[in-house]
Amino acid sequence: MEETERRDELYKFAANNYLFQLPNGQGNLDGALIGNATRFVNHSSENPNLSTTYRNMLNGNSHILFIAEMDMKAGTEVTIDYGYPKECEKVMFTYNHEKKAQKYIDEYDEECQEIEKEQRKKNRKRFAQRIKASPPRKTRRVC
Structure with missing residues (x-):
């Protein structure tokens, strides 16, 4: 889990996060560098139309099935x-839908928005520097 925590810390400074937590604490997958279209599956706690399951196949490979x-x-x-x-969703996912995004933006005045933009720019630069400083890691395509 140390690697997951390290990447989670790095992704706090990025615009996107593709860490996928496996069921029953079996680990995490990171689709930030290598992945497929499933990394663009969005969140919905009210009406999800996909479920996942984790399987070890006969050939020894592990797969997440959507x-x-x-x-x-x-x-x-x-x-x-x-x-x-549930209490985290309001804060974390208000930008997902257009109406919620507008409400979220309207709650801040222009000065706050400018401060947030500058902070995001700084965070992206710090994230890029940390990625460059990180030792290369061997990755394996799972799909």
């Missing part, structure tokens, strides 16, 4: 419940 919970038409947003506590 299972559709309903029939979906082409163009349907694919969502999953990330499993965050």
Whole structure:
């Protein structure tokens, strides 16, 4: 878990985070550098249309299976419940939907928005510097 904690700390400074926690504390996957389209699955605790399960296959490889919970038409947003506590969701996911994003932005005055923009720029620079300073890690494609 040390590596997960290290990456989680790095991603606090980035715009995106692709860490996926495996069920039953079996570990974490990081799709930031290598991954597939599943890293763009969005969060919905109210109406997720995917579930996941973790399987060890006969060939010795491990896989995360994303299972559709309903029939979906082409163009349907694919969502999953990330499993965050309800009290955290309001803060963490207000930007996910247009109406919520507007409400979130309206709560701040322009000065605060400028301060936040500058802080995000600084955080991205610090994140890039930390990534460059990190020793290269061997990764393995799991999909």
